Amino acid sequence: MKELIDKLCLQGMTDSDDVKKIIDEINDEDMEYLAKKAREISQKRFGKKIYLRGLIEISSFCKNDCYYCGIRRGNGKAERYRLSKEDILECCKEGYRLGFKTFVMQGGEDSFYNDDVMADIVSEIRKRFPECAITLSLGEKSYESYKRLFDAGADRYLLRHETANEEHYKKLHPAEMSLENRKRCLYDLKEIGYQVGCGIMVGSPYQTTDDLTEDLKFMLELQPHMIGIGPFVKHKDTPFADKESGSVRKTLILLSIIRILFPRVLLPATTALGTMDPKGREKGILAGANVLMPNLSPVKVRKKYALYDNKICTGEESAQCKGCLQKRIESIGYEIVSERGDY
Numbered sequence: 001m002k003e004l005i006d007k008l009c010l011q012g013m014t015d016s017d018d019v020k021k022i023i024d025e026i027n028d029e030d031m032e033y034l035a036k037k038a039r040e041i042s043q044k045r046f047g048k049k050i051y052l053r054g055l056i057e058i059s060s061f062c063k064n065d066c067y068y069c070g071i072r073r074g075n076g077k078a079e080r081y082r083l084s085k086e087d088i089l090e091c092c093k094e095g096y097r098l099g100f101k102t103f104v105m106q107g108g109e110d111s112f113y114n115d116d117v118m119a120d121i122v123s124e125i126r127k128r129f130p131e132c133a134i135t136l137s138l139g140e141k142s143y144e145s146y147k148r149l150f151d152a153g154a155d156r157y158l159l160r161h162e163t164a165n166e167e168h169y170k171k172l173h174p175a176e177m178s179l180e181n182r183k184r185c186l187y188d189l190k191e192i193g194y195q196v197g198c199g200i201m202v203g204s205p206y207q208t209t210d211d212l213t214e215d216l217k218f219m220l221e222l223q224p225h226m227i228g229i230g231p232f233v234k235h236k237d238t239p240f241a242d243k244e245s246g247s248v249r250k251t252l253i254l255l256s257i258i259r260i261l262f263p264r265v266l267l268p269a270t271t272a273l274g275t276m277d278p279k280g281r282e283k284g285i286l287a288g289a290n291v292l293m294p295n296l297s298p299v300k301v302r303k304k305y306a307l308y309d310n311k312i313c314t315g316e317e318s319a320q321c322k323g324c325l326q327k328r329i330e331s332i333g334y335e336i337v338s339e340r341g342d343y
């Protein structure tokens, strides 16, 4: 196993069977060896700096019906809300006060935020916080819409591809959605000039190890600037309520492999990882991650943005969340910095 890990470090992914073997057969001792390699690569680029992205969950309305997601259209029990421009600016103001230099606006695909509305919000943030990065995570749009938001001042876009395998994609999404369009979006975003993030849920229903190596191959082809991965966490009011959630262990293995294959990539230790294990985010950083995405949403809406069950950090104010994370990160010898953390 150590030879396979060394080969991965020296030559990249030359043989997907090697990577499959690592994912499926690695034991705890070799996992620590893998994590150590990944940490070294991460520290060589970023030192022990951890970048923050303040997540503002702007809407829980969604026109899509993804089987895994708690805010899918078909979930009649989901509580719906939208943040106004003023709400969003207030979140940015608080985030800025706390030292955030990146604001991520994420939401369901909500037609209320059409290009006019969104471009207006983005340009206002751009004007008021000129040195901050603006990231959007609002799903699939046309080339023209993405271009308009880029021209309004957005810098980055997060759009997980969810799985690079056609068959698997169909098992996670209804027929009106396609992997082809998801990929088209990612290439459009790159062409326009966004820093782009793709990614997957680890342990999503029906995912095989072959699917995971296909995901890695797709990432190698796309060469994203950011890669977001976290465990799949089931949600009680979705078609996947009775499926198993993904494991922290496998997520950590994937984080390390991704860090080794993509030395410069911005790699978050996600909230889903922190939800599945109280020390999940710390473990993620020790496996090679270098980004955290604390919640900046108004506390009154946080429980309503329920993508999955038992999501953490839904009761605290943003300042408390930041303080808590700061302590956690210092406890493992890392440091949260107030920098944009561009690619």
Ligand code: SAH
Residues within 6 Å of the ligand: 068, 069, 070, 106, 107, 108, 109, 137, 138, 139, 140, 158, 159, 160, 162, 200, 201, 230, 231, 232, 233, 234, 235, 272, 307, 308
């Ligand atoms: N509408 C946007 C944002 C989606 S939410 C978009 O389409 O990109 C952001 C991510 O949360 C999704 O891409 C998905 O990978 C993840 N997610 C959704 N449901 C989840 C679940 N049950 N468990 C873990 N992650 C989930």
